[in-house]
Amino acid sequence: MSKDFPGLLKEKGLKNTPTRRAILDVFSADCKPINAEYIHEKLKKSDINLVTIYRTLESFEEAGILKRVSLNKASSYYELAANHHHHLICTNCGTVEGFKECDIGDVSRKALKDSKFQTVSGHSLELFGKCKKCAKA
Numbered sequence: 547m548s549k550d551f552p553g554l555l556k557e558k559g560l561k562n563t564p565t566r567r568a569i570l571d572v573f574s575a576d577c578k579p580i581n582a583e584y585i586h587e588k589l590k591k592s593d594i595n596l597v598t599i600y601r602t603l604e605s606f607e608e609a610g611i612l613k614r615v616s617l618n619k620a621s622s623y624y625e626l627a628a629n630h631h632h633h634l635i636c637t638n639c640g641t642v643e644g645f646k647e648c649d650i651g652d653v654s655r656k657a658l659k660d661s662k663f664q665t666v667s668g669h670s671l672e673l674f675g676k677c678k679k680c681a682k683a
């Protein structure tokens with residue numbers, strides 16, 4: 547995936563500010579969900595405060611630049627939305643692994659059948675369990 551963040555901000559109708567670019571730069575294309583505290587730590591040399599980071603993450607989520615990942619943790623974790631994938635999450639040590647398998651069509655059809663809903667526009671899927679190391683211990 548390209549790192550054309552100024553282009554991405556423009557496409558989503560958000561002003562290209564140094565703060566927004568700095569926050570986006572912390573995100574990588576790899577599967578690594580991160581939270582506001584992590585970004586704050588990475589950007590500690592600049593004086594971007596935590597509240598600004600929270601607000602920016604929320605506006606990025608609204609604009610569809612970021613996707614929130616449910617890790618069953620108190621704080622919100624995000625990833626770049628452009629790279630669609632799902633997660634296996636170890637409930638013991640917190641290891642997160644991405645996977646691309648996305649066979650959601652059948653599930654969507656079943657969910658829509660006899661429901662009040664007409665269409666499905668997106669989804670997120672996280673699988674919880676134990677990694678091999680924790681399962682052995």
Ligand SMILES: [Zn+2]
Nearest residue numbers: 577578625644
């Ligand atoms: Zn991921």
Ligand SMILES: [Zn+2]
Nearest residue numbers: 636639677680
């Ligand atoms: Zn584990």
Ligand SMILES: [Zn+2]
Nearest residue numbers: 630631648650
């Ligand atoms: Zn999917």
